[in-house]
Amino acid sequence: MEYTNLGTAGVKVSRIALGLGLRGQADESVAQHLVEHAIEQGITFIDCANIYGPMDDRTNIGRSEVVVGKALAGKRDQVVLTSKVCSAIGTDPNDHGASAFHIHREIDNSLRRLNTDHLDIYLVHTYDEGTPQEETLRALDDLVRSGKTRYIGCCNYKAWQVCRALWISDSTESASYRCI
Numbered sequence: 001m002e003y004t005n006l007g008t009a010g011v012k013v014s015r016i017a018l019g020l021g022l023r024g025q026a027d028e029s030v031a032q033h034l035v036e037h038a039i040e041q042g043i044t045f046i047d048c049a050n051i052y053g054p055m056d057d058r059t060n061i062g063r064s065e066v067v068v069g070k071a072l073a074g075k076r077d078q079v080v081l082t083s084k085v086c087s088a089i090g091t092d093p094n095d096h097g098a099s100a101f102h103i104h105r106e107i108d109n110s111l112r113r114l115n116t117d118h119l120d121i122y123l124v125h126t127y128d129e130g131t132p133q134e135e136t137l138r139a140l141d142d143l144v145r146s147g148k149t150r151y152i153g154c155c156n157y158k159a160w161q162v163c164r165a166l167w168i169s170d171s172t173e174s175a176s177y178r179c180i
Helices: 028-040 063-071 100-114 133-146 159-171
Strands: 003-005 012-014 017-019 045-047 080-085 119-124 149-154
Touching: 017 028, 028 045, 028 063, 063 100, 080 100, 100 119, 100 133, 119 133, 133 149, 133 159, 149 159
Parallel strands: 017 045, 045 080, 080 119, 119 149
Antiparallel strands: 003 012
């Protein structure tokens, strides 16, 4: 297996990442075996999200994290673990988005399901037009400062949205996070 730095950070990951959307997998024990086998083969980059679950069925929200948590028992330090937040996990008004409220609640839920005390990378899954980026970045900074995640990032953002987030990060002198 080949390893490389992740973005601009010093952390090394396998060039192959295992994504745990489980869109075509109904059997959680088979999915758990897949994660265990991937780690045995040297894959160290494991990616999931708070909404992922077997068959991509929204009634299974969070189950992917449970599967990963079981598979990582005794192996947590061998992998770089990511999860994501922002997508709708329910129908209540605060069950989606990148507000501080949702981010803080959902990382605690993800950590519980993953059976770990921290994530290596926490990603905002989609851009939230209803929440100021400053609020989102402050909440993510709080998570880094508290040790709940080591790095932060985003996915499914447009280039201008990423540039604006980086500008906000650069202009906030007290920020403790590192965007990757």
